Amino acid sequence: MTDLNAYMTGVGEAARGAATLMAAAPTAAKNAALLALARRLRETGPALAAANERDLAAAVGAGLEAPMVDRLRLTPKVLATVAEGCEQIAAMPDPIGEITGVKRRPTGISVGQMRVPLGVFGMIYESRPNVTIEAASLAIKSGNACILRGGSEALHSNLALAALVADSLEEAGLPREAVQLINTTDRAAVGLLIAMPAFVDVIIPRGGKGLIERISREARVPVIKHLDGNCHSYVDAEVDLDLAVTVVDNAKTQKYSPCNATESLLVHAKQAADFLPRIGMVFAAKGVEMRGCERALALLEAVPRDLLKPATPEDWDTEYLAPIISIKIVDSLDEAIAHINRHGSHHTDAILTTNHVSAMRFLREVDSASVMVNASTRFADGFEYGLGAEIGISTDKFHARGPVGLEGLTSMKWVVLGQGEIRS
Amino acid sequence: MTDLNAYMTGVGEAARGAATLMAAAPTAAKNAALLALARRLRETGPALAAANERDLAAAVGAGLEAPMVDRLRLTPKVLATVAEGCEQIAAMPDPIGEITGVKRRPTGISVGQMRVPLGVFGMIYESRPNVTIEAASLAIKSGNACILRGGSEALHSNLALAALVADSLEEAGLPREAVQLINTTDRAAVGLLIAMPAFVDVIIPRGGKGLIERISREARVPVIKHLDGNCHSYVDAEVDLDLAVTVVDNAKTQKYSPCNATESLLVHAKQAADFLPRIGMVFAAKGVEMRGCERALALLEAVPRDLLKPATPEDWDTEYLAPIISIKIVDSLDEAIAHINRHGSHHTDAILTTNHVSAMRFLREVDSASVMVNASTRFADGFEYGLGAEIGISTDKFHARGPVGLEGLTSMKWVVLGQGEIRS
Numbered sequence: 133m134t135d136l137n138a139y140m141t142g143v144g145e146a147a148r149g150a151a152t153l154m155a156a157a158p159t160a161a162k163n164a165a166l167l168a169l170a171r172r173l174r175e176t177g178p179a180l181a182a183a184n185e186r187d188l189a190a191a192v193g194a195g196l197e198a199p200m201v202d203r204l205r206l207t208p209k210v211l212a213t214v215a216e217g218c219e220q221i222a223a224m225p226d227p228i229g230e231i232t233g234v235k236r237r238p239t240g241i242s243v244g245q246m247r248v249p250l251g252v253f254g255m256i257y258e259s260r261p262n263v264t265i266e267a268a269s270l271a272i273k274s275g276n277a278c279i280l281r282g283g284s285e286a287l288h289s290n291l292a293l294a295a296l297v298a299d300s301l302e303e304a305g306l307p308r309e310a311v312q313l314i315n316t317t318d319r320a321a322v323g324l325l326i327a328m329p330a331f332v333d334v335i336i337p338r339g340g341k342g343l344i345e346r347i348s349r350e351a352r353v354p355v356i357k358h359l360d361g362n363c364h365s366y367v368d369a370e371v372d373l374d375l376a377v378t379v380v381d382n383a384k385t386q387k388y389s390p391c392n393a394t395e396s397l398l399v400h401a402k403q404a405a406d407f408l409p410r411i412g413m414v415f416a417a418k419g420v421e422m423r424g425c426e427r428a429l430a431l432l433e434a435v436p437r438d439l440l441k442p443a444t445p446e447d448w449d450t451e452y453l454a455p456i457i458s459i460k461i462v463d464s465l466d467e468a469i470a471h472i473n474r475h476g477s478h479h480t481d482a483i484l485t486t487n488h489v490s491a492m493r494f495l496r497e498v499d500s501a502s503v504m505v506n507a508s509t510r511f512a513d514g515f516e517y518g519l520g521a522e523i524g525i526s527t528d529k530f531h532a533r534g535p536v537g538l539e540g541l542t543s544m545k546w547v548v549l550g551q552g553e554i555r556s
Numbered sequence: 557m558t559d560l561n562a563y564m565t566g567v568g569e570a571a572r573g574a575a576t577l578m579a580a581a582p583t584a585a586k587n588a589a590l591l592a593l594a595r596r597l598r599e600t601g602p603a604l605a606a607a608n609e610r611d612l613a614a615a616v617g618a619g620l621e622a623p624m625v626d627r628l629r630l631t632p633k634v635l636a637t638v639a640e641g642c643e644q645i646a647a648m649p650d651p652i653g654e655i656t657g658v659k660r661r662p663t664g665i666s667v668g669q670m671r672v673p674l675g676v677f678g679m680i681y682e683s684r685p686n687v688t689i690e691a692a693s694l695a696i697k698s699g700n701a702c703i704l705r706g707g708s709e710a711l712h713s714n715l716a717l718a719a720l721v722a723d724s725l726e727e728a729g730l731p732r733e734a735v736q737l738i739n740t741t742d743r744a745a746v747g748l749l750i751a752m753p754a755f756v757d758v759i760i761p762r763g764g765k766g767l768i769e770r771i772s773r774e775a776r777v778p779v780i781k782h783l784d785g786n787c788h789s790y791v792d793a794e795v796d797l798d799l800a801v802t803v804v805d806n807a808k809t810q811k812y813s814p815c816n817a818t819e820s821l822l823v824h825a826k827q828a829a830d831f832l833p834r835i836g837m838v839f840a841a842k843g844v845e846m847r848g849c850e851r852a853l854a855l856l857e858a859v860p861r862d863l864l865k866p867a868t869p870e871d872w873d874t875e876y877l878a879p880i881i882s883i884k885i886v887d888s889l890d891e892a893i894a895h896i897n898r899h900g901s902h903h904t905d906a907i908l909t910t911n912h913v914s915a916m917r918f919l920r921e922v923d924s925a926s927v928m929v930n931a932s933t934r935f936a937d938g939f940e941y942g943l944g945a946e947i948g949i950s951t952d953k954f955h956a957r958g959p960v961g962l963e964g965l966t967s968m969k970w971v972v973l974g975q976g977e978i979r980s
Contacts, residue, residue, distance in 0.1 A: 241928075375975075381978075497576070503970070506974040508978045510978075517970065518659060533968060535970070545925055545926065546926040547919050547928070548935055549931070552930050
């Protein structure tokens with residue numbers, strides 16, 4: 133334990149030192165490191181494969197389920213995708229150093245804001261080793277240092293990837309310690325990482341709700357996180373029904389596991405008799421279980437019995453991440469907004485409407501990180517929003533909200549430019 | 557205690573309800589409430605005076621020192637100043653509803669960001685009752701609800717001011733509960749206020765370091781705070797000496813108690829022999845004690861002995877808020893930046909220089925909320941920065957950094973405008 137303390141303090145100090153250098157690093161050097169990393173990811177097949185095989189063999193030996201083992205696998209396709217991601221981030225504008233809003237004040241000073249890195253971020257994630265490269269590439273471009281703690285089942289793969297990152301940094305004249313991977317599976321390392329405010333400026337957890345709740349509770353530094361994605365699609369009193377069926381179908385069924393999939397459907401009473409039987413048959417054909425309020429169930433009579441259930445109060449608060457959807461009929465836009473603000477998780481919610489006033493009220497009054505009009509909730513994603521890459525999605529209102537890309541890893545400081553002004 | 561729990565829950569629920577209405581309130585109504593409040597502050601002399609007299613009498617009776625009693629006093633001048641503040645905030649543009657950066661994505665959706673209120677903020681402050689009006693007016697304009705907890709010695713004054721606020725809100729058709737003052741001096745109320753994430757989105761403490769440390773440690777919601785203002789002025793190797801003397805003098809001596817006063821002076825060795833004797837005589841004339849490194853003391857020989865002391869290691873970390881300054885000679889810009897980043901409190905730091913490269917490096921590399929070139933650190937202030945008003949100064953990197961005005965009380969959410977787009 134004393135050794136672990138010393139190890140983590142060493143990692144923290146090295147990260148803080150590297151962060152100072154990264155903050156001042158030229159854009160060209162950061163891009164060179166990213167391009168070198170992309171090249172190494174494509175070239176360094178055998179060494180990576182050997183490390184990955186060790187993790188895969190251990191996972192199979194430990195009896196991990198096949199989908200979990202698959203997530204560990206660094207196939208040439210996975211490596212090509214993360215290499216391409218590095219090249220895309222290299223091609224993006226450097227967010228650091230941008231000075232905005234400089235205004236001359238009556239006293240003579242000019243005041244503006246400069247975008248700077250946050251410093252050091254700690255990232256705690258599970259399973260998929262490609263997250264190691266995603267986090268590293270965002271850290272490099274945003275001028276931060278990072279400390280990565282991946283899943284223990286991916287340790288050898290992550291160490292091999294982190295070595296490629298360090299070599300690429302060095303090749304570009306940047307500090308190897310800008311991206312460090314914690315080289316132990318000791319779980320106490322997480323507890324130390326989240327409680328080093330002197331060395332770590334923010335923690336970004338990616339994983340199950342249990343992990344994120346524990347980190348939020350125990351962290352002594354800010355955490356960028358989202359817990360639930362209990363997302364809603366609301367079909368308004370005035371709506372294009374064909375469009376609504378297409379979008380709601382996509383929002384629920386295009387994929388069941390992402391956090392931005394719709395989990396709850398609200399339908400205005402005026403449209404329920406027309407809309408619900410249609411979407412009900414679409415869901416039924418895909419085997420989606422419908423948990424409805426009493427009025428909704430009455431309109432879903434054509435749906436096979438085994439896919440229909442009365443909704444319990446808990447259903448309104450549940451993120452299923454599965455082929456299940458809760459359905460409620462509401463009598464007004466006000467009721468829909470109040471329901472979403474009370475039961476939703478402030479992640480992503482959409483209205484389907486042709487009424488401008490409804491659309492604007494929904495955008496303003498629904499208190500969520502992403503609010504949408506006539507689009508699938510599945511669009512809530514850093515790539516889809518044009519951020520180039522995403523380190524996570526935040527349901528906090530502070531700092532980064534919604535998909536977090538390069539800018540979410542920066543901070544704005546005030547700059548004052550004077551010619552000897554003094555305050556009177 | 558059960559009663560206090562129930563009371564605070566009631567306050568929290570009322571605030572959350574009011575916040576929903578305030579978020580959707582028209583700009584005209586918010587401005588009308590602010591102008592009504594300004595009018596009432598000017599007109600309601602006698603009732604306010606009676607409440608204020610009760611607090612003043614109690615304070616004198618309890619043996620409070622005269623400066624503390626003075627800070628409690630609501631003179632006509634103090635009331636005129638806060639009334640004017642309300643009018644200024646009414647005249648400012650409404651930050652809420654602004655939609656920025658809307659861009660069309662290849663999928664067809666348009667993605668942008670909308671500025672919305674944070675929701676409910678809790679403010680914990682000491683002594684001066686005019687803070688009640690400052691916080692209330694910022695809450696109203698930014699579309700937030702707030703829960704105020706003032707000092708117990710100002711309770712009657714604060715209650716009288718809060719009643720004016722509630723009447724003004726009602727006159728403008730807004731909810732009285734948008735601004736609530738906690739009507740008890742029970743200290744347990746603070747502990748409850750900072751641990752109600754369901755009702756409170758952010759806590760803003762204003763007061764001594766002990767109060768702020770306790771709140772930061774125990775809060776279960778985000779805190780906008782600054783702990784220390786250990787601000788530096790650094791005199792570079794190339795400098796206009798007359799300008800440097802004027803600015804450093806102002807930064808240290810214009811007022812000793814504000815958090816943005818300079819506490820530590822760094823001087824490049826090349827300028828020390830010319831600069832230190834001059835600034836030393838300026839400080840000496842004002843009775844400022846100088847705690848210097850060995851080399852600095854050697855150059856301050858003309859200063860009376862009783863104003864000179866060798867600096868101890870603690871001096872580099874100390875915010876004096878008094879006529880004392882620590883002085884160190886450095887051999888390079890690098891050493892100055894490293895010293896500031898290590899010993900400063902990331903609040904406000906200034907460089908005095910005529911060298912462009914030094915200026916730009918200082919701006920980029922000093923990790924503080926405000927960084928300045930050739931200006932007095934005393935300028936770090938919401939009014940001086942043109943924010944119109946200031947609810948506090950933040951040394952956090954997250955969300956609001958530096959002086960916090962209306963925008964610091966808002967959040968940006970993503971808006972997606974579609975025509976039925978789905979994700980493929």
